[in-house]
Amino acid sequence: MSAETIARLRAMMAREDIDAVILSHPHDVxxxxxxxxxxxxxxxQEPLCGAIVPRDASKPVTLLIPEASIGVIAVGNEREQRIFCDEIRTFDMLNFCQVARADDPGARRSELARAALGIASEKIRGACQPDLLAALSQGLKANGLDRRGRIGCDDWRIGHRATQGMQVDLFDALDFLMRVRVVKTPGEIARYRKVGKLADAVIAQAGREVVHGRSWSEVQARxxxxxxxxxxxxxxEGAVLFGGGYDGDFIPDLFRTPVDRPLQSGDIIILETQGVHEGFWIDINRTAVVGPPSAEYLRLHDILRDAFxxxxxxxxxxxxTGELAKIARDHLVQNGVAAPDKLLLVAHGIGYMPLEIPVPFPSHGLAGVAGFEMAEDMLISLDCLYFGGTPGPCHMENVYAITSGAPEPMYHAPLELFVAEAPELAGA
Structure with a gap:
């Protein structure tokens, strides 16, 4: 997959006249x-890895890691988790790498050690540096990227320190890299289809774990x-968003505050299971109730589902994306839902982060809600949250791949209400 992402990154660099990027955020690396x-x-706060990607394909993609982490690459290759780079430059992490280099006459050379030695002889360039900044500087100089050029960095402090004394035009590439990453490659979309299957399994399990009388902590642990x-x-440690308690009241949208009572009839529970598989985020959301829902609440859920x-x-x-909230709100108004302005509907990208919003930093304020224009091959998470007090809150969320036609759902779990049996329903 990295060959695809490098190709996309280089195409965007050519479009915006960028000669190289210095990457030090783990997601970008x-x-x-x-x-x-x-x-x-x-x-x-300080990064423990880095990469240099030049626009010119004749220049190497450089990976920068602690010397003692060479074994990680060997293990990844063994498990077919391929790491793409043309060269590796190493640095020390505290004195861990110095200790790893020390001779041990009694040590038996393992297959991992042989594999790591092979990687070292094949791809490692230059001497191990005292820190990441020195390794970045070494890599830029060795590949002629220190003499005139427009270089972006995803961390201004790292980029500024690594290029000190160089004749380069350095700029903050945070927004640029988000524009690159928000449109997925075919390989990324294929990976996310696998993530979607896991998301469906997780949300189904979450629905099964909502049991009358079970404690919140046990549900989350399961x-x-x-x-x-x-x-x-x-x-x-929570695994899933639930409501919480304050002053004896249970509040469905007071996420992850302590609740010292078991689930009981009438509880409305927000099931937003969030986690990471192979670096990609799961973000799927459904609503559950304990005991039979009222006709009024069931009607609200179905209206919200249709608006979604x-x-x-x-x-x-x-x-x-800024146009979408009005479409959903208008449907609520047309169907007589009280307090339609309590609807929060946001569309955002998703991938290595749960919120990938390609608008200039800061994107997590009102600018992110104002939105962006969708493009083919974006992965869009559509988050629909109704916070109304009557008859109660109701939430749902799915991820879709944007295509030239209809969007492709990544999750296939039904957009239906989970109903947990209460004693009066089960005949207990």
């Missing part, structure tokens, strides 16, 4: 090279276990 390791999950067993990393589907019909290239 993974997008360009496929490289990732457990170190990135530490969420350190869903998290199911996700992990299916190679999905939960977003956090009307909006899906407008997921087309050239349509602006």
């Amino acid at each position: 993974r997008y360009a090279t496929g490289y990732h390791s457990v170190l990135e999950r530490w969420t350190q 869903i998290a276990e199911f996700m992990v067993r299916n190679e999905v990393v939960p977003v956090d 589907l009307k909006t899906v019909d407008h997921l087309r290239p050239g349509v602006h």
